[in-house]
Every structure is written in C-alpha cells, then in structure tokens.
Amino acid sequence: MSIEVKNINKTFKSKKTDQLSVLENINLTINDGELICLLGPSGCGKTTLLRLIAGLEQPTSGEIVANGEVVKKPSGDRAVIFQQYSLFPWLTVLQNVTFGLEMTKKGSKAENIAAAERYLTSVGLIDFKDSYPHELSGGMKQRVAIIRSLLNHSPILLMDEPFSAVDMQNRHSLQEQLIGVWKRFENTIVFVTHDVDEAVYLADKIVILDKNPGRIAKIVEVDIERPRKRESPEFIALQESIVQQLNMED
Amino acid sequence: MLENYKNKFIPLILPIVLILIWHGITDGLELFSSYILPSPMDVVNSAWVVIENGKLLTNTIDTLYKVFAGLICASIVAIPAGILLGWYKTLEDLCTFVISVLRPIPPVAWIPFSILWFGIGTFPAVFIIFMGCVFPILVYTIDGVKRTDKVLVESAQTLGANDWNVLKRVVVPSTVPYIVSGLKVGIGIALMCTISAEMIGSSSGLGYMILTATNLFDTGTTVVGMIVIGLIGLAFDFVFSRAQDKIFW
Incomplete structure (x- = not known):
C-alpha cells in the first residue's frame, strides 16, 4: 500500500507565540513495500508527520492519501507502534495480540488464537502467552506490540522510535528481527528515529527532516545490500555523510 | 525470624x-459511674447478652443489608453515568453544576425528606446511603475515564476499534481501579450514613441498637455497637485493599 503526502502543513496553537508551525510544505511519496526512515533532531516534527499519516491528527492544510483514500481518521490498515508501551495491561499477551482481529472480525476465535500462537512462537514469546505485560521486559513488550499489528495484517506499519527505550544489544537484535518480518510480510513501514545508525541499518530511503519549522532537508537512498554490516566501509561512509548533513542544520 | x-x-x-x-x-x-463510662468488663458482659439473645447478629445483618442495598443502587447509577460523563465532554459540562451543588450536601441532610417520602424502616436508610455513596463513586469513575492512557486509546483505534469498542474494551477496563477506589470511599460513607439514618428514622440496625441502649442507660451495649461498626469498617478496608492489590497493574 503506497502513501502520498501532499503539501502538508501543520501548525499548533501555543501560548507563547500565536501559532507554532511544526511541519511546512511536506511532500513525500512512499511506495508499496518500502521501508522509510524519518530521521531528524527532536522537535523536527517527525512524530507529528507519523501521527498525520496514522490519522491520529489532522493536517492544517494539504492531504495524505493512503491506498487511494484520503486519511481522515485512524484505521486498522495503518497500525502504529508507539514509543511508549502500548499493550493493554489488563489483557494477557495472547489476548493483546488477538485484540485487533477481534475488532476487525477477521476470523473465528479458534483460528485467531492459533494464528497468534504461531506468530508468538516465531519470535520466541510463546512461553509468555499467558503473562501480563507488566511481567515482560521493554524489548519483549515492543515485540508483542509488533506481533499485534502484524497479526492484524495491517499493510502499513508506522513505528515511532519503538526501540529507543531498549538497550543497544537488544535494539540491534530487534532491528534484525524487524527486517526479517518486513521481508516476510512485505509491509510498508514508516520508521521514526533520531538514531543515524538505526536509520542506515533499516531504511530503503532516509528522509532527513530539518527543524523550525519541520521540513524535508534531504532524501537519501540507501542501496547497501542486506543483511547490512555495521562495520562495512559503505555503511560507515553513509553514516558519516548523514551525520554531517544533520550537523549542517545546526 | x-x-x-x-x-x-x-x-x-x-x-x-x-x-x-x-x-x-x-x-x-x-x-466514673458505669453508665457514664462503662468498664471493659461491663462491655464484655453486655456483648455476651446481645450475642446470646441474637440481637447483635440480627442488627448487624440488618445494617449490612442496608449498606449493600444502598451501595449497589448507587453503583448502578453512578458507574454508567460516570463513564458517560467522563467520555462525553458536553454531557459533563451539562451536569457539572448540578453535581457540584448536590455533592457537598451531607447525606444526613436528606433525612427529613427520606422520612417524608419513605416513612420509617429500611427504605429511607437505603435512600440516605444512596445519596451518600453516589457522588464519590461518580466522581471517581469520571476521573478514571479521563485518566485513560491516550496511547492505549490510539493503539486500539489503529488496530481497527470503533468508538464503541474503544469505550467498552479500553476505557472501561482501564477505569476499573478507579471505580474500586470510589467503592472503597463509598462504603466508608455508607457505614456512617447507615448509623445516622438508623438513629433517626429506623426501628432496627446497629444505629438503632446503640440509641435504644443509651436511652436505657445500658451504655455497655452502646460500646459493643460502636466496636462492631469499627470492625465492619476494618473488614471492608481489608477486602478492598486486597482487591486493589489484585487489580492495580
């Protein structure tokens, strides 16, 4: 499913100044099955752009078209993995994972549970299916949240710095797993991050955003072959050139 | 050890x-003479008498019955109303003034009307308890709905939940701990209201037992009644604290 971001402007009312422009004149095409990273310093509006695509917020002007339809409100087609933990604390892991399927009435209860168990097995979380979220580590919670969206067959995954609260070792393993999942399910993924390494490791295309107001500074195509090696010269070279680009903005 | x-x-x-x-x-x-301040032995003797003739048990059951009846009626009204008022801002704006004025009125101030409307007996007491519990439960429920984590609501929406499902599957369960807190406060108030109501417009219950005993200078029984009320409160507190430990995630 492709996404078209057309002439998006977003301003918030703030107390100090009359209006705060967060995003200015954003145009972006995200192709079906692409993995895009939105990269930029804090305050550049990358999360706002993601929320606009999700339909959780409305643009001040311009429009976003996902799969031929203008985005007006949130939908099960565009799942969001939030930076904060977003599992329902009163449901077990299994109940959390099947939540979306119950909402969209996609299958029978038995089918849904079977599918959920299959997915949980594939990420090594099957032993925790009857646990509650507070019994899981941060990385596990985010894996469950991703499984919850995948199981719902959301063609678009919108991820807002989902691994930022996880330690580096686990973050690398989660990134690797995400690439595996993306190849298998062929989702379109928009991944927000402020971590250059993460962006270079994951993305087909890196959209570098500038702040005050948020606008697209540069779009970088990443054509390093997967699986990417962090120690390879091309990886390091690209990382350095992006860091330079970001420093130029400041 | x-x-x-x-x-x-x-x-x-x-x-x-x-x-x-x-x-x-x-x-x-x-x-002191024993009717001004009965001694511990007087109280034990009085307790023995009311236990043996069954008065303590029947009056305790009577009081508990009223407490629960009032609390259940209040919950039936206050919990759904609180969920709606917490969720629909316009509805809350509409009701907020009336609630703010009715809420500070002490429940016992309703005693005259409760007697005029319902006479003497169980009904007026239940009405007083209802008036006492309904507002704390309502306010706690409204507060709980408003404190629903926005991320959970948005997650549900991006998983395909419609407004009704967001309310039913996210807002209501996340409000449960607040409702339990409201019930805990409510039950304390209910106990107070019951005793006051029984002292004025009733012919049974622990409040009635305390008042009649005092009128007969049997202050030992008065103290027995007071201690039983305290123990009931303690028991409720224990039960609710256990429930809260289980629900608060």
Whole structure:
C-alpha cells in the first residue's frame, strides 16, 4: 500500500507565540513495500508527520492519501507502534495480540488464537502467552506490540522510535528481527528515529527532516545490500555523510 | 525470624495499653459511674447478652443489608453515568453544576425528606446511603475515564476499534481501579450514613441498637455497637485493599 503526502502543513496553537508551525510544505511519496526512515533532531516534527499519516491528527492544510483514500481518521490498515508501551495491561499477551482481529472480525476465535500462537512462537514469546505485560521486559513488550499489528495484517506499519527505550544489544537484535518480518510480510513501514545508525541499518530511503519549522532537508537512498554490516566501509561512509548533513542544520 | 514477630506484635501494643488504661480509670480507680463510662468488663458482659439473645447478629445483618442495598443502587447509577460523563465532554459540562451543588450536601441532610417520602424502616436508610455513596463513586469513575492512557486509546483505534469498542474494551477496563477506589470511599460513607439514618428514622440496625441502649442507660451495649461498626469498617478496608492489590497493574 503506497502513501502520498501532499503539501502538508501543520501548525499548533501555543501560548507563547500565536501559532507554532511544526511541519511546512511536506511532500513525500512512499511506495508499496518500502521501508522509510524519518530521521531528524527532536522537535523536527517527525512524530507529528507519523501521527498525520496514522490519522491520529489532522493536517492544517494539504492531504495524505493512503491506498487511494484520503486519511481522515485512524484505521486498522495503518497500525502504529508507539514509543511508549502500548499493550493493554489488563489483557494477557495472547489476548493483546488477538485484540485487533477481534475488532476487525477477521476470523473465528479458534483460528485467531492459533494464528497468534504461531506468530508468538516465531519470535520466541510463546512461553509468555499467558503473562501480563507488566511481567515482560521493554524489548519483549515492543515485540508483542509488533506481533499485534502484524497479526492484524495491517499493510502499513508506522513505528515511532519503538526501540529507543531498549538497550543497544537488544535494539540491534530487534532491528534484525524487524527486517526479517518486513521481508516476510512485505509491509510498508514508516520508521521514526533520531538514531543515524538505526536509520542506515533499516531504511530503503532516509528522509532527513530539518527543524523550525519541520521540513524535508534531504532524501537519501540507501542501496547497501542486506543483511547490512555495521562495520562495512559503505555503511560507515553513509553514516558519516548523514551525520554531517544533520550537523549542517545546526 | 525475631524481626517478623516484632512487626506482627507492634500493632497490638497500643490497643492493649488503651484497654489497660480504660480498665484502670473505670474498674480500678472507679472515677466514673458505669453508665457514664462503662468498664471493659461491663462491655464484655453486655456483648455476651446481645450475642446470646441474637440481637447483635440480627442488627448487624440488618445494617449490612442496608449498606449493600444502598451501595449497589448507587453503583448502578453512578458507574454508567460516570463513564458517560467522563467520555462525553458536553454531557459533563451539562451536569457539572448540578453535581457540584448536590455533592457537598451531607447525606444526613436528606433525612427529613427520606422520612417524608419513605416513612420509617429500611427504605429511607437505603435512600440516605444512596445519596451518600453516589457522588464519590461518580466522581471517581469520571476521573478514571479521563485518566485513560491516550496511547492505549490510539493503539486500539489503529488496530481497527470503533468508538464503541474503544469505550467498552479500553476505557472501561482501564477505569476499573478507579471505580474500586470510589467503592472503597463509598462504603466508608455508607457505614456512617447507615448509623445516622438508623438513629433517626429506623426501628432496627446497629444505629438503632446503640440509641435504644443509651436511652436505657445500658451504655455497655452502646460500646459493643460502636466496636462492631469499627470492625465492619476494618473488614471492608481489608477486602478492598486486597482487591486493589489484585487489580492495580
């Protein structure tokens, strides 16, 4: 499913100044099955752009078209993995994972549970299916949240710095797993991050955003072959050139 | 090991000391006549009498029955209303003034009307308890709905939940701990209201027992009634604290 971001402007009312422009004149095409990273310093509006695509917020002007339809409100087609933990604390892991399927009435209860168990097995979380979220580590919670969206067959995954609260070792393993999942399910993924390494490791295309107001500074195509090696010269070279680009903005 | 025993015995020290002082100034020094301040032995004797003739049990059951009836009626009204008011801003704006004015009125101020409308007996007491519990439960529920984590609501929406499902599957469960807190506060108020109501417009219950005993200078029984009320409150507190430990995630 492709996404078209057309002439998006977003301003918030703030107390100090009359209006705060967060995003200015954003145009972006995200192709079906692409993995895009939105990269930029804090305050550049990358999360706002993601929320606009999700339909959780409305643009001040311009429009976003996902799969031929203008985005007006949130939908099960565009799942969001939030930076904060977003599992329902009163449901077990299994109940959390099947939540979306119950909402969209996609299958029978038995089918849904079977599918959920299959997915949980594939990420090594099957032993925790009857646990509650507070019994899981941060990385596990985010894996469950991703499984919850995948199981719902959301063609678009919108991820807002989902691994930022996880330690580096686990973050690398989660990134690797995400690439595996993306190849298998062929989702379109928009991944927000402020971590250059993460962006270079994951993305087909890196959209570098500038702040005050948020606008697209540069779009970088990443054509390093997967699986990417962090120690390879091309990886390091690209990382350095992006860091330079970001420093130029400041 | 020794530490553990120490901690368990600490709460018992003060009650024992208080009873000893009480015994000292009544039976020991005989500072007061027994109907002004009955001695611990008087109370034990009175307790034995009301236990044996069954009055304590029937009156306790009667009071508990009213407490639960009032609390259940209040919950039936306040919990759904609180969820709606917390969720629909316009509805809350519409009701907020009326609630703010009715809420500070002490439940016992409704006693005259409760007698005029419902006479003497169980009904007026249940009405008073209802008036006492309905607002705390309502306010706690509204507050709980408003404190629903926005991320959970948005997650549900991006998983395909419609407004009704967001309310039913996200807002309501996340409000449960607040409802339990509201019930805990409500039950304390209910107990107070019941005793007051029974003293004025009733012919049964612990409040009635306390008042009639006092009128007959049987103050030992008065103290028995007071202690039983305290113990009931303690038991409720224990049960609700256990429930909260289980629900609060």
